[in-house]
Amino acid sequence: MAEAGGQQLTHLDELVSLCASRGYISPSSEIYGGINGFWDYGPLGVELKNNVKARWWQRVVRERADVVGMDSAIISHPRTWDASGHTEHFSDPMVDCRACKKRFRADQLEEIGPCSAREGSSEHDLTPPRNFNLMLETRIGASEDAASIAYLRPETCQPIFTGFKRVREAARQKIPFGIAQIGKAFRNEINPRNFTFRSREFEQAEMEFFCHPDEREKWFEHWCEERMRFHRELGFGPDSLRTRAHSADELAHYCKNAVDIEFRFPFGWQEIEGIHDRGDWDLSRHSEYSGKALAVTGEDQKERFMPTVVETSVGIDRLCLALLANAYAVEELEGGESRTVLHLHASIAPIQVAVLPLSKKLAESAHALESGLRRRFNVFYDDAGNIGRRYRRQDEAGTPFCVTYDFDSPEDQQVTVRERDTMKQERIAIEGVAEYLREQLDCAG
Ligand code: GAP
Numbered sequence: 001m002a003e004a005g006g007q008q009l010t011h012l013d014e015l016v017s018l019c020a021s022r023g024y025i026s027p028s029s030e031i032y033g034g035i036n037g038f039w040d041y042g043p044l045g046v047e048l049k050n051n052v053k054a055r056w057w058q059r060v061v062r063e064r065a066d067v068v069g070m071d072s073a074i075i076s077h078p079r080t081w082d083a084s085g086h087t088e089h090f091s092d093p094m095v096d097c098r099a100c101k102k103r104f105r106a107d108q109l110e111e112i113g114p115c116s117a118r119e120g121s122s123e124h125d126l127t128p129p130r131n132f133n134l135m136l137e138t139r140i141g142a143s144e145d146a147a148s149i150a151y152l153r154p155e156t157c158q159p160i161f162t163g164f165k166r167v168r169e170a171a172r173q174k175i176p177f178g179i180a181q182i183g184k185a186f187r188n189e190i191n192p193r194n195f196t197f198r199s200r201e202f203e204q205a206e207m208e209f210f211c212h213p214d215e216r217e218k219w220f221e222h223w224c225e226e227r228m229r230f231h232r233e234l235g236f237g238p239d240s241l242r243t244r245a246h247s248a249d250e251l252a253h254y255c256k257n258a259v260d261i262e263f264r265f266p267f268g269w270q271e272i273e274g275i276h277d278r279g280d281w282d283l284s285r286h287s288e289y290s291g292k293a294l295a296v297t298g299e300d301q302k303e304r305f306m307p308t309v310v311e312t313s314v315g316i317d318r319l320c321l322a323l324l325a326n327a328y329a330v331e332e333l334e335g336g337e338s339r340t341v342l343h344l345h346a347s348i349a350p351i352q353v354a355v356l357p358l359s360k361k362l363a364e365s366a367h368a369l370e371s372g373l374r375r376r377f378n379v380f381y382d383d384a385g386n387i388g389r390r391y392r393r394q395d396e397a398g399t400p401f402c403v404t405y406d407f408d409s410p411e412d413q414q415v416t417v418r419e420r421d422t423m424k425q426e427r428i429a430i431e432g433v434a435e436y437l438r439e440q441l442d443c444a445g
Pocket residue numbers: 154155156157187189196197198199200201202204206271272273274311313314315316317318319
């Protein structure tokens with residue numbers, strides 16, 4: 001949680017309500033009562049999400065010569081999911097209550113409340129567990145037969161495997177190299193919960209790194225370190241992140257080794273990213289099911305081998321939730337007042353700078369400053385209400401800098417810059433504001 005002092009987040013409800021009121025995240029189709037497991041990102045939420053995705057893309061793709069990107073269709077040929085093992089294995093055990101008709105995960109029964117439909121007993125009347133496939137089905141075209149069934153992808157990586165040969169040849173990459181993609185994934189979760197943590201529609205940023213089987217451990221270590229560094233740079237403190245290796249009985253059907261990066265959420269330690277040794281499971285299976293050779297020739301031009309894969313897979317929505325929970329604080333101020341503040345890392349804050357004229361009479365010059373800054377920064381202009389209240393609104397939005405244009409500004413050509421975390425104020429020349437912000441944001445990097 002935020003380390004700037006003050007009371008940190010212990011209950012998710014406070015964050016859920018801040019997110020709705022400030023335009024971060026709210027229930028999808030809210031006017032119809034919402035739809036369980038689906039969320040909409042508002043004006044601030046979409047900026048946060050886009051900043052997080054851009055930073056991931058920058059670190060994982062653009063800064064590396066050995067990773068390239070792609071953007072695949074959400075719907076793949078249905079055989080993809082037979083080959084990947086999802087049709088057979090991608091399920092959770094579930095039970096139904098015969099009385100109240102609710103469905104629960106069989107491995108989370110300790111969390112279910114009493115049955116609302118049984119007189120004289122609050123116990124549910126549960127069916128034996130059976131497996132429930134989590135893939136969301138849809139139909140393609142006008143026909144209603146079984147052949148028209150397709151699935152919304154439950155993970156974004158499978159099109160990377162089916163596209164492996166094409167992308168490698170087009171990008172003229174040699175093993176070892178990676179293919180990255182960010183996009184939507186869908187899972188028909190039996191029990192969506194904890195705000196966006198477990199949703200039915202969410203975004204993943206995944207990177208599949210193809211290497212020689214002899215180098216799998218080296219690359220696995222490399223990517224564990226890289227990914228931890230990425231999260232640390234976003235401002236997570238030492239006590240809020242940890243890694244956890246999977247035990248053999250937890251491993252997914254495709255996985256030989258896995259490490260989770262976990263964040264200390266208000267509801268406990270939970271995974272935000274998985275680093276997986278997928279071996280040659282996916283390429284071998286797609287080779288078998290498609291009849292296309294996906295093995296590669298080694299540097300010596302003699303050896304033929306199926307590359308082994310190290311995967312990094314982070315949920316963008318979960319990461320955003322972790323960032324918001326980490327940033328949230330309620331702080332006591334002098335004079336018995338308090339403020340709610342999001343100490344978001346400046347590089348991902350939705351609004352970078354707010355321009356606040358002390359009076360509407362100063363609008364013309366303040367707007368001139370605003371439009372100059374808009375060329376380089378995401379700017380918010382606010383001239384309504386007293387200045388203290390305007391600062392609080394920006395604190396709640398997580399805006400790292402506020403620039404106040406006051407009655408002295410036309411004379412001395414200076415403005416006051418207020419920094420969110422320290423609340424320190426500094427008077428600087430108007431012509432230097434853009435440079436000042438650029439330096440501060442670069443430092444935050
Ligand atoms: N391709 C591997 C894969 O999908 P995963 O552990 O099932 O692995 C990776 O998912 C990440 O995707 C998780 O660490 C989590 O951040 C995110 N994720 C998975 N299911 C999710 C859900 N129902 N809602 C939100 N995010 C989810």
